[in-house]
Amino acid sequence: MTAAPPLLEVRNLRVEFPSRRGTLVALHDVSFSIAPGEILGVVGESGAGKSMTGAAIIRLLEPPGRIAGGQILLEGRRIDNLSQDEMRRIRGRRIGAIFQDPLTTLNPLYTVGRQLTETMQTHLDLSGSEARARAIGWLEMVGIPAAAQRIDSYPHEFSGGMRQRVVIALALCAEPRLVVADEPTTALDVSIQAQVIALLKRLAREKNTSMMLVTHDMGVIAETADRVAVMYAGRVVEIGPVREVVKHPHHPYSIGLMNSIPPLDHRVERLAQIDGAMPRLNAVPPGCPYNPRCPKVFDRCIVERPDLLDAGSTRAACWLYDPAEPPHV
Amino acid sequence: MSEAATVFEAEDLARYFDVSRPALQRLLAREPRRILRAVDGISFSIPKGTTLSLVGESGCGKSTVARMAVGLYPPTRGKALFEGMDLEQARATADQRRRMQMIFQDPYASLNPRWRVLDIVAEPIRAFGLVSGAAARRERVAQLLTQVGLSPLDGSKYPHEFSGGQRQRISIARALSSNPDFLVCDEPTSALDVSVQAQILNLMKGLQRDLGLTYLFISHNLAVVRQISDRIGVMYLGRIVELAPAETVFVSPRHPYTRALMDAIPDLEMIGRRRIPVGGEVPSPINPPSGCHFHPRCPLANDRCRREDPILKPARGTPGTVVACHAVEEGRDTGPTAVPPLERVGSSPAASA
Ligand SMILES: Nc1ncnc2c1ncn2[C@@H]1O[C@H](COP(=O)(O)OP(=O)(O)OP(=O)(O)O)[C@@H](O)[C@H]1O
Ligand SMILES: Nc1ncnc2c1ncn2[C@@H]1O[C@H](COP(=O)(O)OP(=O)(O)OP(=O)(O)O)[C@@H](O)[C@H]1O
Ligand code: SF4
Ligand code: SF4
Ligand SMILES: [Mg+2]
Ligand SMILES: [Mg+2]
Numbered sequence: 001m002t003a004a005p006p007l008l009e010v011r012n013l014r015v016e017f018p019s020r021r022g023t024l025v026a027l028h029d030v031s032f033s034i035a036p037g038e039i040l041g042v043v044g045e046s047g048a049g050k051s052m053t054g055a056a057i058i059r060l061l062e063p064p065g066r067i068a069g070g071q072i073l074l075e076g077r078r079i080d081n082l083s084q085d086e087m088r089r090i091r092g093r094r095i096g097a098i099f100q101d102p103l104t105t106l107n108p109l110y111t112v113g114r115q116l117t118e119t120m121q122t123h124l125d126l127s128g129s130e131a132r133a134r135a136i137g138w139l140e141m142v143g144i145p146a147a148a149q150r151i152d153s154y155p156h157e158f159s160g161g162m163r164q165r166v167v168i169a170l171a172l173c174a175e176p177r178l179v180v181a182d183e184p185t186t187a188l189d190v191s192i193q194a195q196v197i198a199l200l201k202r203l204a205r206e207k208n209t210s211m212m213l214v215t216h217d218m219g220v221i222a223e224t225a226d227r228v229a230v231m232y233a234g235r236v237v238e239i240g241p242v243r244e245v246v247k248h249p250h251h252p253y254s255i256g257l258m259n260s261i262p263p264l265d266h267r268v269e270r271l272a273q274i275d276g277a278m279p280r281l282n283a284v285p286p287g288c289p290y291n292p293r294c295p296k297v298f299d300r301c302i303v304e305r306p307d308l309l310d311a312g313s314t315r316a317a318c319w320l321y322d323p324a325e326p327p328h329v
Numbered sequence: 330m331s332e333a334a335t336v337f338e339a340e341d342l343a344r345y346f347d348v349s350r351p352a353l354q355r356l357l358a359r360e361p362r363r364i365l366r367a368v369d370g371i372s373f374s375i376p377k378g379t380t381l382s383l384v385g386e387s388g389c390g391k392s393t394v395a396r397m398a399v400g401l402y403p404p405t406r407g408k409a410l411f412e413g414m415d416l417e418q419a420r421a422t423a424d425q426r427r428r429m430q431m432i433f434q435d436p437y438a439s440l441n442p443r444w445r446v447l448d449i450v451a452e453p454i455r456a457f458g459l460v461s462g463a464a465a466r467r468e469r470v471a472q473l474l475t476q477v478g479l480s481p482l483d484g485s486k487y488p489h490e491f492s493g494g495q496r497q498r499i500s501i502a503r504a505l506s507s508n509p510d511f512l513v514c515d516e517p518t519s520a521l522d523v524s525v526q527a528q529i530l531n532l533m534k535g536l537q538r539d540l541g542l543t544y545l546f547i548s549h550n551l552a553v554v555r556q557i558s559d560r561i562g563v564m565y566l567g568r569i570v571e572l573a574p575a576e577t578v579f580v581s582p583r584h585p586y587t588r589a590l591m592d593a594i595p596d597l598e599m600i601g602r603r604r605i606p607v608g609g610e611v612p613s614p615i616n617p618p619s620g621c622h623f624h625p626r627c628p629l630a631n632d633r634c635r636r637e638d639p640i641l642k643p644a645r646g647t648p649g650t651v652v653a654c655h656a657v658e659e660g661r662d663t664g665p666t667a668v669p670p671l672e673r674v675g676s677s678p679a680a681s682a
Contacts, residue, residue, distance in 0.1 A: 216521060
């Protein structure tokens, strides 16, 4: 998989939000790539910039947010500088997006079936009846019971998880090369979740579809992702193979995050958590952004900001892994 | 009120939706009315200071129960009782409304986009006159925002300026702002990373311990459910099929659906593997299968199951559990298991397929 040229490459992406109180930098220097057929999991603190990264790739940043630096390449071609018109053609056809909030993707005034058939007919050469038959097929694939009977329902007539599955079907139905999936399975029960994940993995394997999968569910990550990026305060702080990042994380934030996973096999009085809160965008401390909460913090962390460094089998943005540092405990 | 007083009770609660096509189209196509039984007669009660969780497949009716529990949907049949008062009959008093709050499944849709966060969280405080003076109100809002891991300075922003998980925390802060006694939480932590989730769950447990809050909790995350619940109701197609103490459901699940659900839990030992989804087609709530709704997917189904609807009965061999299953009643199932589901998942040969 490492030999194939990446399908998506994000280089030093920077996203800013100009505001009255000054410019907020939501993403700093975010870099990663995704190979054809590869699933990159993205995890991290709520508010770290995961959705923002996805929105920048598909160019649906909420104004006044803007890409202020870096490059985004799809199949070797820059897409961060395309016009909104050119981008519209890429969205849907070559990049499918599953948004975190299903209600905002679905048009409440159109039936589920109409939204699916219109999306397919925009991007694929299909007759009305072909599109309708395929729409029913997609609804079945994402596990909507009695799909043929319910295709003419409106979104509000579906439960939370059913709407989420419609959104998944919408993102996949034009057979894109890259799927940006933001929390696609949070509203789903474990069984439907297993089914949706099996579908996503099958698309990756059989159609070589690449995927950026944002989720808080480490079980889903463990099962689905090939590699994982961990984000904190607008940066990638660790990236590496899934097994390593989940089982043997190196960055102190990743370690705290993995320790906070609620145990499934027994009950505890109090769950492990990382004390304190992630800094607000306009109050990120100098040095390492994790330094106020880090149990391993030392003097260099307060003044100097670490970049991704080799940390055994992963890369971590932490001075502990600078070979020039004496070993810290 | 004694310690074990019941705060909330559902009595044969049901809610149907008419999902027929428009009358003219229906007549032309000679179609009957289509009635969807989202919730079809469920009963449970929640003692003060405890948590009852509802789990089950997407679309099985959990949010519909939640909405009836706080009086947002009138039930088609049955009653929702808050401290013995029928929510339908006695139009809830202001004090009752203050004392029961809901955290919605969809955080964004439940926040007014034109209000600043400060006003959203302060609204119940103002409406119910809980603290007097703008300064005291701001202080209370600052405290609530800090409790959910946001900053008091976030109060001046609008909901769209927040990430999904931050919005979810705003709706939690708002629900807590009226000092409720009964909180209905529909997927309250689904948008949160595990560390912030732990923070919120610890906060909820702390409030329960210190102030005796009562929770009706809904989540697909069974690890979370295990950490927070005293009792668990497993729903299938609008009905409760198993109701039991939380630990019992995990250690000794009895209903075949509950067992299948436990086998479908993802877990960290499964890197790159596939888990076992509950087999078979998800049935439609418009045309539910005859007899036991689970029979088309159940490995233990027989003729009686196809004919006769099982009702909740105490499960032989598992004290505290009631279960709606003929096989359990007849002793045809494998009986109570003592093996924790996690080990079953990990060692199941199918998991490595
Ligand atoms: N319109 C906006 N204006 C200003 N700041 C914003 C805006 N939208 C998002 N932000 C901020 O940008 C940061 C990153 O947000 P993003 O939605 O990417 O987080 P996330 O990692 O997806 O979090 P979650 O897991 O909670 O969904 C957050 O701190 C958020 O408050
Ligand atoms: N307003 C409505 N009109 C018609 N049908 C509805 C309506 N609200 C809910 N339903 C149907 O009722 C059933 C139960 O929905 P509900 O939202 O209670 O499910 P849920 O258990 O909360 O699912 P999820 O886990 O996906 O949130 C679903 O089949 C849904 O389509
Ligand atoms: S650089 Fe320092 S503060 Fe930052 S994570 Fe590493 S040890 Fe902690
Ligand atoms: S009643 Fe019959 S079909 Fe239903 S769960 Fe029990 S054994 Fe299975
Ligand atoms: Mg997000
Ligand atoms: Mg729901």
